[in-house]
Amino acid sequence: MQRETELIxxxxxxxxxxxxxxxxxDEMPQCEIPPRLSRAAAPRLPEAAENTVVRHYVDxxxxxxxxxxxxxxxxxxxxxxxxxxxxxxxxxxxxxGLSPWQPAPTVQGAxxxxxxxxxxxLEITGMxxxxxxxxxxxxGEFTALLMFRAYHMMNGNVxxxxxxxxSAHGTNPASIVLSGYAVTQLxxxxxxxxxMDALKRALDDDxxxxxxxxxxxxxxxxxxxxxxxxLVHDVGGLVYMDGANLNALMGISRPGDMGFDACHMNLHKxxxxxxxxxxxxSGPVAIKAKLAKFLPxxxxxxxxxxxxxxxxxxxxxxxxxTYYGNFGMHVRALxxxxxxxxxxxxxxxxxxxxxxxxxxxxxxxxxxxxxxKPCMHEAVFSxxxxxxxxxxxxxxxxxxxxxxxxxxxxxxxxxVPECLMIEPTESETKETLDEFxxxxxxxxxxxxxxxxxxxxxxxxxxxxxxxxxxxxxxxxIKYFNx
Amino acid sequence: xxxxxxxxxxxxxxxxxxxxxxFEELLGSIPTPLRLNRQLTIPDGQxxxxxxxxxxxxxxKNLNATGHACFMGAGSYDHYVPAAVNAIASRSEFVTxxxxxxxxxxxxxxxxxxxxxxxxxxxxxxxxxxxxxxDCGTALSEAVSMARAHTKRTRIVWSEAVHxxxxxxxxxxxxxxxxxxxxxxxxxxxxxxxxxSMLLGDxxxxxxxxxxxxxxxxxxxxxxxxxxxxxxxLVIFITxxxxxxxxxxxxxxxxxxxxxxxxxxxxxxxxxxxxxxLFAASNELTRLVPGRIVGITKDxxxxxxxxxxxxxxxxxxxxxxxxxxICTNQGLIAARATFYLSLLGPQGLKAVxxxxxxxxxxxxxxxxxIPGFSxxxxxxxxxxxxxxxxxxARHFYKYMADNGILAGVxxxxxxxxxxxxxxxxxxxxxxxxxxxxxxxxxxEYASGGSK
Numbered sequence: 024m025q026r027e028t029e030l031i032x033x034x035x036x037x038x039x040x041x042x043x044x045x046x047x048x049d050e051m052p053q054c055e056i057p058p059r060l061s062r063a064a065a066p067r068l069p070e071a072a073e074n075t076v077v078r079h080y081v082d083x084x085x086x087x088x089x090x091x092x093x094x095x096x097x098x099x100x101x102x103x104x105x106x107x108x109x110x111x112x113x114x115x116x117x118x119x120g121l122s123p124w125q126p127a128p129t130v131q132g133a134x135x136x137x138x139x140x141x142x143x144x145l146e147i148t149g150m151x152x153x154x155x156x157x158x159x160x161x162x163g164e165f166t167a168l169l170m171f172r173a174y175h176m177m178n179g180n181v182x183x184x185x186x187x188x189x190s191a192h193g194t195n196p197a198s199i200v201l202s203g204y205a206v207t208q209l210x211x212x213x214x215x216x217x218x219m220d221a222l223k224r225a226l227d228d229d230x231x232x233x234x235x236x237x238x239x240x241x242x243x244x245x246x247x248x249x250x251x252x253x254l255v256h257d258v259g260g261l262v263y264m265d266g267a268n269l270n271a272l273m274g275i276s277r278p279g280d281m282g283f284d285a286c287h288m289n290l291h292k293x294x295x296x297x298x299x300x301x302x303x304x305s306g307p308v309a310i311k312a313k314l315a316k317f318l319p320x321x322x323x324x325x326x327x328x329x330x331x332x333x334x335x336x337x338x339x340x341x342x343x344x345t346y347y348g349n350f351g352m353h354v355r356a357l358x359x360x361x362x363x364x365x366x367x368x369x370x371x372x373x374x375x376x377x378x379x380x381x382x383x384x385x386x387x388x389x390x391x392x393x394x395x396k397p398c399m400h401e402a403v404f405s406x407x408x409x410x411x412x413x414x415x416x417x418x419x420x421x422x423x424x425x426x427x428x429x430x431x432x433x434x435x436x437x438x439v440p441e442c443l444m445i446e447p448t449e450s451e452t453k454e455t456l457d458e459f460x461x462x463x464x465x466x467x468x469x470x471x472x473x474x475x476x477x478x479x480x481x482x483x484x485x486x487x488x489x490x491x492x493x494x495x496x497x498x499x500i501k502y503f504n505x
Numbered sequence: 506x507x508x509x510x511x512x513x514x515x516x517x518x519x520x521x522x523x524x525x526x527x528f529e530e531l532l533g534s535i536p537t538p539l540r541l542n543r544q545l546t547i548p549d550g551q552x553x554x555x556x557x558x559x560x561x562x563x564x565x566k567n568l569n570a571t572g573h574a575c576f577m578g579a580g581s582y583d584h585y586v587p588a589a590v591n592a593i594a595s596r597s598e599f600v601t602x603x604x605x606x607x608x609x610x611x612x613x614x615x616x617x618x619x620x621x622x623x624x625x626x627x628x629x630x631x632x633x634x635x636x637x638x639x640d641c642g643t644a645l646s647e648a649v650s651m652a653r654a655h656t657k658r659t660r661i662v663w664s665e666a667v668h669x670x671x672x673x674x675x676x677x678x679x680x681x682x683x684x685x686x687x688x689x690x691x692x693x694x695x696x697x698x699x700x701x702s703m704l705l706g707d708x709x710x711x712x713x714x715x716x717x718x719x720x721x722x723x724x725x726x727x728x729x730x731x732x733x734x735x736x737x738x739l740v741i742f743i744t745x746x747x748x749x750x751x752x753x754x755x756x757x758x759x760x761x762x763x764x765x766x767x768x769x770x771x772x773x774x775x776x777x778x779x780x781x782x783l784f785a786a787s788n789e790l791t792r793l794v795p796g797r798i799v800g801i802t803k804d805x806x807x808x809x810x811x812x813x814x815x816x817x818x819x820x821x822x823x824x825x826x827x828x829x830x831i832c833t834n835q836g837l838i839a840a841r842a843t844f845y846l847s848l849l850g851p852q853g854l855k856a857v858x859x860x861x862x863x864x865x866x867x868x869x870x871x872x873x874x875i876p877g878f879s880x881x882x883x884x885x886x887x888x889x890x891x892x893x894x895x896x897x898a899r900h901f902y903k904y905m906a907d908n909g910i911l912a913g914v915x916x917x918x919x920x921x922x923x924x925x926x927x928x929x930x931x932x933x934x935x936x937x938x939x940x941x942x943x944x945x946x947x948x949e950y951a952s953g954g955s956k
Binding site for chain 1: 506510511519520531535546547587593600602607609617626628639674749751780802809812820821822833838848849854857899902906
């Protein structure tokens, strides 16, 4: 059993310092603050020497699961290996030391990098234009919906509704509402795909568009996608692909060729930039030419061999980020694409698909597979078999922690009872997948033989099962309470 | 391939176990016309050495703050980043960890965020802070939509001295919901009752003020806050956290929501991103706060632990009833800010603030005496000021850059019609030698270099 970790505030002792500011020469005037604006009480920040600070956070770091140590089979979240060279390159002074306001002639290398990344992502998606500005996938969705809105407004009817399947990510409906539309949610059919009859019934002149993840959140390619897109286009709507699952498609099939009008990519998933415990992400949006005039400003432009930012775009939706997006992530993504090349990207997707199907095959005799056919890069199971033995999916997830594995995505998509959504990615070895499958089978056995071990799991983690409801009831979200 | 461990033998064996004779069989659900029947036109993969060489060459084409003395600010600042911040923040446990949805194996990340929230509350004098947003512009967008949701009003008043880029982002993001925006002019660069109060009224959801403002001035805003409150409006402050060692906190001045850019806390300029959107609010707004919040709790053995809390507000649960679509934060950037603030402590934060302020006063005084140059605004400047140069500020910038100094940000960059104006910022990393050479180059420029 590990001891409780102190907070940095609890390690604080008055008078200790961990930093020395560069000196200010005496001949410089004092900082004379008008008395009314001068801070009376200093903020109660920790006071600690540098070595105490380092030791504290290194200690905390040991309480994290992370991809450099072990496997994350997280469906829809694509936790793949993060190459080390990428971080080093993003930290080069020629990238990290640039002010966003430097004139274009002084940052041609940075703009060249953004240009090459843009071209590569357009080739991968089969689209015409792109913005790298959105800082996350959800912001990418929202950006595209604002462009849809601007497009419809230009055509004289802004329309009212956006259609999504019931397997959609939660960000989809939230982004729809924030862009001024109502959500129409359609049920999936018995094959886990979009229900074509329901779609036809839902389509009319009020529909501004459709948002769909492909392959969808059940890990299945929407076989009727061309027909779906035609039907939406026939009523004047636009179609958006949530690109969360692009890791399955690179070099295999392109959203632009399917007929999509827009799609986002999660650079922190498919293009290996680190998740950083929750961010920074990056969610560029690629579009067809008919939406180009609505792109957020500024738009990267190339004339001859010279790059610049074009701010003069009267039909632009505006800006969704203060600057140009998460540039540090753009450096990492380009380094990844360069390392793999076109063939390597296809190999990524092929191996992600093989790994997912391998686990599907290994686990499906024990865990109920939701749709029993080949999947793309992720496979969705239900814990129904285990539930009948008295344990829930959350118990299975917590028990996995005892065996050193991060759990899969659980309870999503919402349409699958006791859902377990598993995505191994291409960066795991066959041995890791075998070990994981073995542990999953062992846990199923435990569910029959000693269900209490699961219900009380985890047993070996730095803390055991935490009272999440209690945290919301007795809200304590900062150290000093006054 | 170096990031894919499966060998051709592994693949064959796995395909056999899956029960297919070829990989293509797994693609049966993709109609043939939708399959890409050619290779991607992206060049072949490169060795690590080639990637390093080529991207390093791209980096070296850029003027940067290592080779040049950077006096550029306007929301992005060249502060010193202590080595310990980089060392701790590069630990793979922080870099390569996932969102802490499984708290038992994410206590490191969760506790760091709890400490981060605590520190942001201290700096801003506010009771609630979230686990960060993308950047200041998007944080302001969320603040505006939160004020709308809370007051059920749709009009926003903001001062001209709010960073134009933050305003543009907040307008874009709130456009579709029918929010209207009124801008108050700030004739002397200052946010005063005269310039702002006439726009206030009982239909205003929020008054937005920047403190220190876009021009680097620290305005006395308490009367404006009172006036806005008397109309039932919320007051949103945009505040650089680095200034909080010196100045009265927004909470003390009566702010309801405070947003800020956390880049100045241990993060590099990185050409505009990734940055760190700070967000704090009053108690009554807690359940409308967007994004993630970490709370303290106990495990089954009674030990202290940390979890994401109030998740019922969020898009993954509320879907179309959520008031924000944010599903991520800037975890690693927030962690860097936490490490930075832990190292600085109250003394360090004050020392850095004073170092900025003193350098700024010094340069202001020196430049005043150069013919043709003028300081646009009177008042107390924290780290930045608006300089008017002889002729076009862009020419001045180029002249200075050719001599090793990135002299500031010409106002025309923001679409402001002031060709002579350039915003000049001084962090604690500007040396006396650099500042003095700014002055002597400016003198030279005034006496002929401007032609």
